Amino acid sequence: TQLLEQSPQFLSIQEGENLTVYCNSSSVFSSLQWYRQEPGEGPVLLVTVVTGGEVKKLKRLTFQFGDARKDSSLHITAAQPGDTGLYLCAGRNQGGKLIFGQGTELSVKP
Amino acid sequence: DAGVIQSPRHEVTEMGQEVTLRCKPISGHNSLFWYRQTMMRGLELLIYFNNNVPIDDSGMPEDRFSAKMPNASFSTLKIQPSEPRDSAVYFCASSFDAGINEKLFFGSGTQLSVL
Numbered sequence: 001t002q003l004l005e006q007s008p009q010f011l012s013i014q015e016g017e018n019l020t021v022y023c024n025s026s027s028v029f030s031s032l033q034w035y036r037q038e039p040g041e042g043p044v045l046l047v048t049v050v051t052g053g054e055v056k057k058l059k060r061l062t063f064q065f066g067d068a069r070k071d072s073s074l075h076i077t078a079a080q081p082g083d084t085g086l087y088l089c090a091g092r093n094q095g096g097k098l099i100f101g102q103g104t105e106l107s108v109k110p
Numbered sequence: 111d112a113g114v115i116q117s118p119r120h121e122v123t124e125m126g127q128e129v130t131l132r133c134k135p136i137s138g139h140n141s142l143f144w145y146r147q148t149m150m151r152g153l154e155l156l157i158y159f160n161n162n163v164p165i166d167d168s169g170m171p172e173d174r175f176s177a178k179m180p181n182a183s184f185s186t187l188k189i190q191p192s193e194p195r196d197s198a199v200y201f202c203a204s205s206f207d208a209g210i211n212e213k214l215f216f217g218s219g220t221q222l223s224v225l
Contacts, residue, residue, distance in 0.1 A: 042114070042218055043201075043214075097166070
């Protein structure tokens with residue numbers, strides 16, 4: 001069974017701090033996506049990375065796909081309370097199936 | 111755009127009762143997915159349809175679960191009989207572009223509580 005492990009599971013920080021969330025697997029993925037989910041809502045896609053080593057930026061969020069396409073990271077600079085939510089990584093395996101990680105619950109306090 | 115629409119938002123039922131969850135995908139999308147989310151297991155794919163045809167139902171827990179997509183604008187997920195361990199948030203998602211850049215659009219989910 002392919003697994004995507006996210007760390008940390010929970011993260012509580014103060015507004016203005018930086019943070020990094022990790023998504024790791026022993027399997028190779030053809031692409032990897034990051035979603036953010038707010039309470040009472042479904043996940044919303046933030047980014048898709050496809051190439052090993054690829055880096056994408058979305059305002060204060062930086063996403064990186066590992067060189068071997070087995071892992072990814074999400075870095076948030078100067079976190080704001082509006083960044084609070086559940087961050088999910090999802091990898092697409094060779095068979096085309098999208099596998100989700102357990103998520104990282106982020107709380108940014110003002 | 112209305113997005114993916116799910117109903118009901120909340121469902122409370124008793125063990126043994128039949129539960130039907132409904133989903134209207136985004137118009138023009140040709141793939142539809144049903145996911146279940148719990149604290150213990152995270153987001154799990156139950157079944158997905160492509161052009162109204164079930165493609166992969168390997169995630170359906172057992173025979174008590176069934177899903178249909180009679181047309182491109184409507185799908186149902188039925189649990190009969192329901193059990194307390196079925197309590198979870200059930201999400202429907204739809205997409206248009208298949209492949210590695212496929213983008214899933216999720217509904218707001220149905221919070222199911224089986225007492």
